[in-house]
Amino acid sequence: MRFVTFKHNRQTYWGIEEEEGIYYSAKLVSVFPTLLSMIENSSGIDFFKEINQFIQHSEAKILAPFIPRKNIMCIGKNYRDHALEMTGNDEGQVPKSPVIFTKSPSAVIGPNEAIDAHEMETGQLDYEGELAVIIGKRGKNISREDALDYVFGYTIFNDVTARDLQKKHQQFFRGKSLDTFGPFGPSVLTKDEVKDPQSLSIQTFVNGELRQSSNTAHMIFPIDQLIETLSDGMTLEPGDVIATGTPSGVGKGFNPPKFLKSGDRVRIEIDEIGVLENDVV
Numbered sequence: 001m002r003f004v005t006f007k008h009n010r011q012t013y014w015g016i017e018e019e020e021g022i023y024y025s026a027k028l029v030s031v032f033p034t035l036l037s038m039i040e041n042s043s044g045i046d047f048f049k050e051i052n053q054f055i056q057h058s059e060a061k062i063l064a065p066f067i068p069r070k071n072i073m074c075i076g077k078n079y080r081d082h083a084l085e086m087t088g089n090d091e092g093q094v095p096k097s098p099v100i101f102t103k104s105p106s107a108v109i110g111p112n113e114a115i116d117a118h119e120m121e122t123g124q125l126d127y128e129g130e131l132a133v134i135i136g137k138r139g140k141n142i143s144r145e146d147a148l149d150y151v152f153g154y155t156i157f158n159d160v161t162a163r164d165l166q167k168k169h170q171q172f173f174r175g176k177s178l179d180t181f182g183p184f185g186p187s188v189l190t191k192d193e194v195k196d197p198q199s200l201s202i203q204t205f206v207n208g209e210l211r212q213s214s215n216t217a218h219m220i221f222p223i224d225q226l227i228e229t230l231s232d233g234m235t236l237e238p239g240d241v242i243a244t245g246t247p248s249g250v251g252k253g254f255n256p257p258k259f260l261k262s263g264d265r266v267r268i269e270i271d272e273i274g275v276l277e278n279d280v281v
């Protein structure tokens, strides 16, 4: 199933997206008002019996799937070619354990919402196309073998970054968390519909120019290993979001760098999962 959150007549609903439109239930939404609350309560409820309303795509404005309750867990340098482009080809900087930082949920925006260029705060605005994992089940000390059982589904994340702030403050939090720095969505595809999350082509375009082109097969630490590591002594909960890292081709990786500016349009495509587009204003 492909879940979306959408606005119609000033009301927000979540529903199931199909080719012909979106199926939803206002009654279900009155009980579980957000897609996050549905994910948190999804076990043991037969949603399908309730879903009896339909809306055309043209009548629905798609929003971010949900606003996470906790910081988004982000993985740094999880593609070898990106680790090298960020460190002047220093092999010693390719991580031996996952690099983990977090981003404020207040940064999250939906598809087609504007990324603020923050010209007062940064001169080095950058994009990072990433596959995002949505946790569906509470768990701690999860083994790699069981890890994918804890996944609800997948979506797309743009880990927008102010490179100068990322460097200046040493820890990444501020440079990653300015308002609008978390484009997320547009839909959450449940794991049963993704044949192999480690075999998805991932591409990022800026104004139509291909900047990033890779495959999730090239993650240094695959999703099951990330879940094993993150859940080691720390409980993962339904609705937790893991942004799995970006391949090479970020703006900073070019010589000279190709940072984002007002007027740019960023498009991230991941096989099967979808397309996430946002303008910089």
Ligand code: MG
Residues within 6 Å of the ligand: 074, 075, 076, 128, 130, 159, 243, 245, 246
């Ligand atoms: Mg990133």
